[in-house]
Amino acid sequence: MAEAETKSIDNASIxxxxxxxxxxVNTAFDRAEAMKPCPIGMVGSCxxxxxxxxxRVPLPKGGTExxxxxxxxxxxCGATAETIAARNFIRMIAGGAAAHSDHARGVAxxxxxxxxxKAPGYEIKDEQKLLQLALDWGVEIGDRNNQEIAIDVGETxxxxxGKQEGELLxxxxxxxxxxxxxRNLGVAPRGIDRxxxxxxxxxxxxxxxxxRSLLKQGVRAALADGWGGSMIATELQDILFGTxxxxxxxxxxGVLSRDEVNIIIHGHDPLLSEMIVVAAQDPQxxxxxxxxxxxxxNLAGMCCTANEILMRHGIPLAGNFxxxxxxxxxxxxxxxxxxxxxxxxxxxxxxxxxxxxxxxxSPKARIPDAIHIEFDEHNAMESAKAIVKTAIExxxxxxxxxxxxxxxxxxxxxxxxxxINYLLGGIYRASYRPLNDNIINGRIRGVxxxxxxxxxxxKHDDVHIxxxxxxxxxxxxxxxxxxxxxxxxxxxxxxxxxxxxxxxxGLASVCEAVGIPPVLHMGACVDNSRILMAxxxxxxxxxxxxxxxxxxxxxxxxxxxxxKAIAIGQYFVGSGVFTxxxxxxxxxxxxxxxxxxxxxxxxxxxxxxxxEPDPLKAAHLMIDHIDQKRKALGIDKARERVLYNxxxxxxx
Amino acid sequence: xKYQVEKKSAPGREEVEVLGATFxxxxxxxxxxxxxxxxxxxxxxxxxxxxxxxxxxxxxx
Numbered sequence: 001m002a003e004a005e006t007k008s009i010d011n012a013s014i015x016x017x018x019x020x021x022x023x024x025v026n027t028a029f030d031r032a033e034a035m036k037p038c039p040i041g042m043v044g045s046c047x048x049x050x051x052x053x054x055x056r057v058p059l060p061k062g063g064t065e066x067x068x069x070x071x072x073x074x075x076x077c078g079a080t081a082e083t084i085a086a087r088n089f090i091r092m093i094a095g096g097a098a099a100h101s102d103h104a105r106g107v108a109x110x111x112x113x114x115x116x117x118k119a120p121g122y123e124i125k126d127e128q129k130l131l132q133l134a135l136d137w138g139v140e141i142g143d144r145n146n147q148e149i150a151i152d153v154g155e156t157x158x159x160x161x162g163k164q165e166g167e168l169l170x171x172x173x174x175x176x177x178x179x180x181x182x183r184n185l186g187v188a189p190r191g192i193d194r195x196x197x198x199x200x201x202x203x204x205x206x207x208x209x210x211x212r213s214l215l216k217q218g219v220r221a222a223l224a225d226g227w228g229g230s231m232i233a234t235e236l237q238d239i240l241f242g243t244x245x246x247x248x249x250x251x252x253x254g255v256l257s258r259d260e261v262n263i264i265i266h267g268h269d270p271l272l273s274e275m276i277v278v279a280a281q282d283p284q285x286x287x288x289x290x291x292x293x294x295x296x297x298n299l300a301g302m303c304c305t306a307n308e309i310l311m312r313h314g315i316p317l318a319g320n321f322x323x324x325x326x327x328x329x330x331x332x333x334x335x336x337x338x339x340x341x342x343x344x345x346x347x348x349x350x351x352x353x354x355x356x357x358x359x360x361x362s363p364k365a366r367i368p369d370a371i372h373i374e375f376d377e378h379n380a381m382e383s384a385k386a387i388v389k390t391a392i393e394x395x396x397x398x399x400x401x402x403x404x405x406x407x408x409x410x411x412x413x414x415x416x417x418x419x420i421n422y423l424l425g426g427i428y429r430a431s432y433r434p435l436n437d438n439i440i441n442g443r444i445r446g447v448x449x450x451x452x453x454x455x456x457x458x459k460h461d462d463v464h465i466x467x468x469x470x471x472x473x474x475x476x477x478x479x480x481x482x483x484x485x486x487x488x489x490x491x492x493x494x495x496x497x498x499x500x501x502x503x504x505x506g507l508a509s510v511c512e513a514v515g516i517p518p519v520l521h522m523g524a525c526v527d528n529s530r531i532l533m534a535x536x537x538x539x540x541x542x543x544x545x546x547x548x549x550x551x552x553x554x555x556x557x558x559x560x561x562x563x564k565a566i567a568i569g570q571y572f573v574g575s576g577v578f579t580x581x582x583x584x585x586x587x588x589x590x591x592x593x594x595x596x597x598x599x600x601x602x603x604x605x606x607x608x609x610x611x612e613p614d615p616l617k618a619a620h621l622m623i624d625h626i627d628q629k630r631k632a633l634g635i636d637k638a639r640e641r642v643l644y645n646x647x648x649x650x651x652x
Numbered sequence: 653x654k655y656q657v658e659k660k661s662a663p664g665r666e667e668v669e670v671l672g673a674t675f676x677x678x679x680x681x682x683x684x685x686x687x688x689x690x691x692x693x694x695x696x697x698x699x700x701x702x703x704x705x706x707x708x709x710x711x712x713x
Contacts, residue, residue, distance in 0.1 A: 128689060132702055132706065135702065136709070245687050245688055414686070418689075427692075428704075429705075432708075
C-alpha cells in the first residue's frame, strides 16, 4: 500500500497528499507522523496551571502502584493526579463552550444590529423561527412588527451570556424530568459566560481540588454550551439566514473548477460567508472575473462554514478539516477566506508554494503572513466584495502546477429538526410519531448522533465511515453534523439511494417510505443543538420514556480532536446520552476520574462516556446500549397483538 | 393547492361530485423544491403551525 493510502480513505485526499510530497509541502499528515503525542499530556497527567510546574504525575510503568506511591504522585502544590486530570478535562470543556458561545455572541450582536436597522444587507428571513423564539422567551408578539419583536429577542439572547442567576431560558425546551434532574444535581447553568469563567477560577492553582466537584462544574458549563450558546447560535442564524430545508449538494475536491476563480470559505461563522455568496453572484464581479480570463466565480466551502452555506444555498463542500491544506495543494485556489475555529496556521506557508491568498476576516482569528480584510457587520457587503475582488485579481497568478481531483459525490443536506418533523408528518400533521412508531415496532432500532472532527492520528474519514456503515446496517438511523457528515457524504451515505445499498432492511424500508437518506445531515458542529431538539421531540411525542436518557439513542465522535468536541460530548452525556469517543481519551491518567465519567455518570445523569478507538467495536457499544434501552422500554420483542372483545375489556 | 373533484355515479342519482385525492406531487421540481416553510404565508398560519406541528413546545393545552 502506498504511504498516502495509509493516511486517508478518500482518493482525492490521497492524490493530494502524494502531490504535496512531490511539491515539498508539509501537511498535518506529515507533522503527525514526525511528532508523536506526549504520553503524559495525552492522558491528562500534566499540569501547567502555575509557575511551580509544569508538573507531571504519570502512572508508573505497568500501571500499578501502592497506596503510598499513589499518595506521593502529586504536583508541587499537592494536587493529585485526579485533580489534575479533572482540571485539564474541564478546561477543555471551557474552551469548547467558549468557542461555540462566543460564536453565538457574535451572531446575537449582528442579529440585534440587523433588527435595529444598523446592519445593511441582513434581514429576518425566517419569521416563523422568530415567532418561535418569542414564544420560548416570553417576548410579546401581538400586532408588533418583526423588527420590534426581533429587537426584544436579540436583547434577550445577549442577556443570556452575562446572566448571573436563575437558569438559561432554553433549558425549558428539555423534557421536564431532565430539567428537574439538572436542578436537583445543581448543574442547571445560570449564565453562559459565568459557567465558563467559573471553570477557569476553579481550575486555578489552589481552588477546587475535588475531582467530583470539578467535573460537576464541567457538566454545568457544557450544558451552557448545548442548551445555551450553541442553541442560540443555531436559532438566530436560522432567523437571519433561513431554517435549513433539504437541498442537493456536492462534496469533495472535485467541486473546484479548472477555469473559474476558486474561492474557498473556511471556518464556522456564516455571518460573512452569507454576504460572500451574494457578492460572488454580483454581475460586476462576474464581469471582472471574465476580464481576468476566468469563466466565472466558483465558491466552495470547507469545514463548518461550508455546512452553513451548503444547507442554505447549495454551495458545494470542498472538504472537511484535514482537507484544508490539501485544497491549497491543488494549485487552483485563488483565495481561502477564513473566519473562526479549526483553521490551521500552516495555511499561509502552504499558500506561498502556490499563488493562493489566505484572507483572515475576524479580529479574533489573525494569522501571520495572511492578508487581513476585517469583516465589518455594518458594512458587510463592502467587506465581502473586497474579498471576492482580491480573489479575482489573483486569478492571472495561477501557476501551471495544477491538479484537481475528479472525486465529488452527491449529498442531501438541510435536515433541521423542523424539517424532519415536517417530512415525517406533512404540513398538517407534522410529528415525530412515525419515527417513534418505527422505533417501537423495531424497523428502526434506534438513533445515533455521529459527529465531530478529523484527526491525523487515525486514517482520515475511515473511522467515521466504518462506524456509520455499521450503525445503519444494524437499522440505526444516523444524525450527523460537522466534518463527520462530510466524511460520510463523500461515500454517498447522505443520499436516499444509500438506504437500499447500506442500511438494514427495516431502516431501508422507512427511509424509502419517507424519502430520506439513512444518514441525515443536520448542519455545522454548532448545530448539534438540533440533535438535542430532535431527541426532545422524540421524548415529547411519547412511547419512548419520559426523559432523554430513556431513549434508544447514542452519540459518538470517532475522529475527535477539538475542545469543542469534548464540550459537545459532555453536554450530550449531561443530557442523558451514552457517548463514545475514539482516537484518544484525555483522563486515562486517573482511574478515578475516568471511572466517574465512564460509569458513575450513568447513575447520576443517565448518560455516560466511553472510549473505543475501533469503529466497529464502538458502533457495537452503541448498538448494545440502544438494545438495553429498548429492553428497559419493553420494546425489545415483538408482541402478540390481541383484539379485545367487550368481555375482555370489562375484565380490564 | 386546488382540490381535486371527481364525478361518480351514485345509487338513485345520476352523478355526484366527490372530493378526490388531493396531494402534492411527490417530486417537486425547480428552485423552490423542498422549501416547505414558504407554504406558511401569514403570521397567523405560522403561529397555528407552531401550535400544531411544533405542539411539543407550543400547544396551548
